[in-house]
Amino acid sequence: MAFSDEETLSNWSAADIEARAHRILLERLKPLVVLLPTRADRWTDLLPAVRLHEAAVSVAPTSGTSWPDTRIRFGWPPTEFVGRHAARHADSLLATALRWTFERLAEVRASATAVYPEADAAIRQQIDAACRAASRQPLASVPPIRPGRHDLMAIRRAGTPWGIVSEIINDLALLDAHPYVLATELLAPDDGIRWRLFHLGVLGEVLQAARQLGYQVRSCGPVRPGGRRPSFVLSDADGGTVDLWFEASGIWPAMGLRSPYAEATSGIALKERMLGADLLLRRSDGAFLVVECKYSSNPDFVARNGYYQAVTYAAELASRTHSHVTAIAVGPEGVVSRAGFTDLNVGRIGICQPSAIREVMRLFLAQPHSTAISSAAGKRFQTLGD
Structure with missing residues (x-):
């Protein structure tokens, strides 16, 4: 499920790319930063x-x-x-290196939280303490100097917590490398992120299918959950457009509507949340295609949870927008052997494998600009399901 972005237009700003790199780097730093002091005065005591x-x-x-x-x-x-x-x-070496470390750490945190406000939740106390220490003596009067290789060796020999500080400095030095270096280092597929890679793989299949069907793909910025704008815009030769949202809870405020889930759960003492499909495509005439990704080797999990969520998203969108909705759950090849669809009052519901996405996209993009699916398109969906 590879997606080549060589033909994808992009209007990412330099700040967008930098923010994404900082978000990745902050995740990398968390296991180290969480070991640092949570009080600013502790750093004064630690400086020899x-x-x-x-x-x-x-x-x-x-x-x-x-x-x-x-x-x-x-x-x-x-x-x-x-x-x-x-x-x-x-100590001059430790003080100047610590000042540099704290300033760069604050810079990374500010940029990462601009993309995802809770990015620093697990290490907020440690970074806040570091920022306070940097504004006080003796650090306030020393220049921030990035230590060299031999300086790092000397810092490591200073004991606890200077070994941790030297590792943080080494990682922060990646800021001087190309942002893609950070992404590459963190994309080794382990069990903890395989579901996310499946999610991104399905996104790649959707974008690849759009390109093959003659649509131009334009990236609108870093792929981020719950954003207030689509992640991609698909354009055809006739000027028609399709917005593609990633983790699409942000579509509710973008449409000026309150999420039905938020309304239904308003009596519970929880922070207001909105449900969002993994991927959501909205045509310029208002029709929706919901794509929910279910990565599991358990057929029952893919079928049951996938169906529940596809129906839920379809019901929410249809009830508020009165547009036609197609909602599918995508499971791994082999777990889902062929596509299956059914018609409900809220729209067309189905479960399919990644290899069926191109046909689903073809039928969705070929639908007439109306609120109801045509009988011919309905027969083609049924043929796909058979």
């Missing part, structure tokens, strides 16, 4: 001090007074005295 002797002028002699220098500068008898006194300062 060095004892330095500095030149100073005083109004009275001290044990460190230099009488020759005093006589040269102030004559005899002198009115002021030149000497040296001991002063304690934070």
Whole structure:
């Protein structure tokens, strides 16, 4: 289910790309940042001090007074005295490296939360403490300097938590690399993200099908859940457009409507939420195609949960927009051996495999610009189901 984006138009801004890279990087940093102190004053205690002797002028002699220098500068008898006194300062390497780390960490957090406000939820206390420490002495008066390779080795030898800090610095250095480097490093398919990769694979099948059917694909920005704008716009040669939403709960406020789910659950003491299909396509005439992704080797899970969600999304959209809705659940090849569809009052409901998406897209995009599916299109859906 690969999707090549070489022919996809894109109007991503530099800020969009940077925000996505920062979002990925913040996820990578979480296991390290969560181990850092949650109090700003703890960083002051952790910074080792060095004892330095500095030149100073005083109004009275001290044990460190230099009488020759005093006589040269102030004559005899002198009115002021030149000497040296001991002063304690934070270790220069650790302080400048820590200031750089805290500033870059705050930058990554600000950019990532602009895309997803809860991106820092698990490490908010640690980053807040770091930001407060950076604004206080001794860090406030030192310049932020990114340490080099040999400096990192010295930082690691300073003990706890400096080994963790050096690892964070090493990861933050990825900010100087191309943003795609971050994405590539985090896309190794493990059990925790396979469902998400299936979701993205189905998105790729939908976009590939649109291109093969003669539609031009334009990316509207980073793919993000619950956004208030479509992730892609599909355009045909006649000027018709189809908006494609990713995790489409944001379509309700975009249409100026309140989610039926939010209305039904308003009596429960929970933050208002909106249900959103994994993928949702809306034609310029108002017709909808809902695509729900169900990644599981369990046929019962794909069938039952997929059907429940497809019907729910179809019912919500049809009841509020009075448009025609086609809603499908997509399960893995082999788990779903062939497509099946049924007609309900709320629209056309089906379960299919990824290889059937192109035909589903062809029928959806070929529907006449009306609120009801034509009999001919209905027969073709039935043929797909058979």
